Amino acid sequence: MIKMSNGETKTDVILIGAGIMSATLGTLLKELAPDWNIKIFEKLGKAGEESSNEWNNAGTGHSALCELNYTPEKPDGSIDINKAIKINEQYQLSKQFWSYLVNRNLIDNPQDFITPLPHMSLVQGKDNVSFLKKRFEALSNNPLFQGMEFSDEPEKLKEWIPLIMQDRTSNEPIAATKIDSGTDVNFGALSRMLIAHLESTNVEINYHQSVQDINRTSDGGWELKVKHSETGTVERHKAKFVFVGGGGGSLHLLQKSGIPEGKGIGGFPVSGLFMVCNNPEVVAQHHAKVYGKAKVGAPPMSVPHLDTRFINNKKSLLFGPFAGFSPKFLKTGSMFDLITSVKPHNLFTMLAAGAKNMPLTKYLIQQVLQSKEKRMEELREFIPDAKSEDWDLVVAGQRVQVIKDTEAGGKGTLQFGTEVVSAADGSIAALLGASPGASTAVHVMLEVITKCFPEKMKEWEPKIKEMIPSYGMSLMDNPELLGEIHASTAQALGLIEGETEKELAYS
Numbered sequence: 001m002i003k004m005s006n007g008e009t010k011t012d013v014i015l016i017g018a019g020i021m022s023a024t025l026g027t028l029l030k031e032l033a034p035d036w037n038i039k040i041f042e043k044l045g046k047a048g049e050e051s052s053n054e055w056n057n058a059g060t061g062h063s064a065l066c067e068l069n070y071t072p073e074k075p076d077g078s079i080d081i082n083k084a085i086k087i088n089e090q091y092q093l094s095k096q097f098w099s100y101l102v103n104r105n106l107i108d109n110p111q112d113f114i115t116p117l118p119h120m121s122l123v124q125g126k127d128n129v130s131f132l133k134k135r136f137e138a139l140s141n142n143p144l145f146q147g148m149e150f151s152d153e154p155e156k157l158k159e160w161i162p163l164i165m166q167d168r169t170s171n172e173p174i175a176a177t178k179i180d181s182g183t184d185v186n187f188g189a190l191s192r193m194l195i196a197h198l199e200s201t202n203v204e205i206n207y208h209q210s211v212q213d214i215n216r217t218s219d220g221g222w223e224l225k226v227k228h229s230e231t232g233t234v235e236r237h238k239a240k241f242v243f244v245g246g247g248g249g250s251l252h253l254l255q256k257s258g259i260p261e262g263k264g265i266g267g268f269p270v271s272g273l274f275m276v277c278n279n280p281e282v283v284a285q286h287h288a289k290v291y292g293k294a295k296v297g298a299p300p301m302s303v304p305h306l307d308t309r310f311i312n313n314k315k316s317l318l319f320g321p322f323a324g325f326s327p328k329f330l331k332t333g334s335m336f337d338l339i340t341s342v343k344p345h346n347l348f349t350m351l352a353a354g355a356k357n358m359p360l361t362k363y364l365i366q367q368v369l370q371s372k373e374k375r376m377e378e379l380r381e382f383i384p385d386a387k388s389e390d391w392d393l394v395v396a397g398q399r400v401q402v403i404k405d406t407e408a409g410g411k412g413t414l415q416f417g418t419e420v421v422s423a424a425d426g427s428i429a430a431l432l433g434a435s436p437g438a439s440t441a442v443h444v445m446l447e448v449i450t451k452c453f454p455e456k457m458k459e460w461e462p463k464i465k466e467m468i469p470s471y472g473m474s475l476m477d478n479p480e481l482l483g484e485i486h487a488s489t490a491q492a493l494g495l496i497e498g499e500t501e502k503e504l505a506y507s
């Protein structure tokens with residue numbers, strides 16, 4: 001880092017935000033270019049406090065083992081598994097990179113952030129059971145989904161999910177799939193570990209520092225205006241490359257940069273709530289992530305699921321998320337976030353999205369107004385005899401879905417994925433969107449690196465392959481390599497099937 005006479009600083013890389021995305025990009029860059037200076041500016045007092053925090057997301061290691069929205073039914077009745085394959089392959093990259101970090105002692109105690117946990121899908125009703133069976137048939141022969149089981153026999157289901165099956169009086173057909181290679185991930189703990197590792201390699205982490213403006217400099221780099229939230233002091237910091245990893249805060253920052261690639265994009269915030277079980281006897285009776293099917297008209301991020309979680313050395317049970325509407329873009333954001341994100345360049349896109357998504361907005365507002373008892377009714381579809389007093393509500397993180405004009409969807413189309421928006425010269429990149437999110441952080445940050453440092457890729461590729469042996473390859477088409485990777489990541493990350501020491505200690 002160069003300190004200039006006027007108090008400004010100049011560095012190679014600035015990462016805005018200390019969530020899982022910046023933490024992952026910083027860690028990757030430190031391995032690829034150890035000599036580069038990196039600075040992080042985070043507006044809160046700690047790393048991983050917004051969406052990446054363990055209480056703000058569902059902690060599912062998304063690999064499409066149980067999420068039914070990744071395998072839509074086509075009009076001809078067959079199941080489209082393309083998205084499921086893509087997400088599963090992307091999660092394998094994350095597991096390989098985390099294993100590399102553990103094996104090199106760059107982070108330790110993987111059990112503090114990742115735990116093996118069966119992933120299950122559960123459906124009721126004849127049509128849904130037939131959908132699940134078709135999904136199972138389409139996936140179970142694929143090496144990525146090896147080990148998946150299907151059952152529509154209540155006795156078998158009682159073994160798998162006793163809490164869900166006990167006292168179930170309905171005669172409706174019911175079925176589930178189960179796969180033991182799923183994971184629960186504490187992305188908050190992982191973000192903190194990665195940031196602590198970066199700090200030990202002289203990366204400067206600046207907390208309570210909110211980036212307020214981003215401007216081009218005459219040499220093609222960027223100057224950031226940064227305000228200290230406690231002292232009110234304002235500093236200017238220059239960098240050759242900036243990553244906008246502000247989570248929900250990224251859209252405003254991208255707009256401030258003024259790059260043409262950021263024009264015409266809007267954001268639609270969706271809030272979330274979980275119910276958390278406070279009765280240890282109930283918690284002890286469940287051991288899986290069980291995903292259901294989204295209700296008709298509900299957005300994909302409100303698929304209900306009943307999850308065992310491992311948070312703060314405690315086994316917990318969460319149900320949700322219940323989606324809702326709030327104009328904030330961050331949990332700690334402002335009620336004006338949505339309105340101030342509307343600019344002349346995205347006005348028509350936003351208006352079109354508003355008109356198109358009236359039913360969704362109405363649905364989300366209704367969701368917010370739901371009473372606890374109404375939410376308990378939804379929970380009782382999973383646990384028929386769930387008692388109100390055993391469950392508390394917790395507010396989850398905000399997700400800002402991207403809105404843009406697309407060929408397929410027309411003006412103002414709501415997107416449900418993550419998107420990297422970067423300047424043509426690769427000097428700045430921002431991450432927008434929230435799904436599949438943290439699980440695919442390694443894949444998405446490799447995309448940032450490929451887009452922004454194309455001239456370095458030849459030099460960096462051997463190191464990337466050392467960190468992520470399957471980089472650039474399809475694991476589905478290389479079952480042998482997939483087997484090796486499953487074994488080596490399970491070993492490094494402690495993902496040995498069956499009861500781990502941690503589970504035993506927690507039960």
Ligand SMILES: Cc1cc2nc3c(=O)[nH]c(=O)nc-3n(C[C@H](O)[C@H](O)[C@H](O)COP(=O)(O)OP(=O)(O)OC[C@H]3O[C@@H](n4cnc5c(N)ncnc54)[C@H](O)[C@@H]3O)c2cc1C
Pocket residue numbers: 016017018019020021022041042043044047048049050051052053056057058059060061062187209210211212245246247248249250253271272273321330396397398399431433434435436437438439440
């Ligand atoms: C309800 C819910 C459930 C989810 N479930 C899952 C799941 O099961 N599995 C999964 O993989 N993903 C899940 N996700 C998505 C996942 O949480 C996010 O994709 C991921 O955490 C985003 O990481 P990030 O680093 O981009 O953002 P964040 O973790 O939000 O970090 C952004 C950081 O930037 C800081 N910041 C913002 N603006 C500024 C500024 N101007 N200056 C300085 N700092 C700033 C913020 O304070 C914050 O610390 C879920 C999300 C939600 C909300």
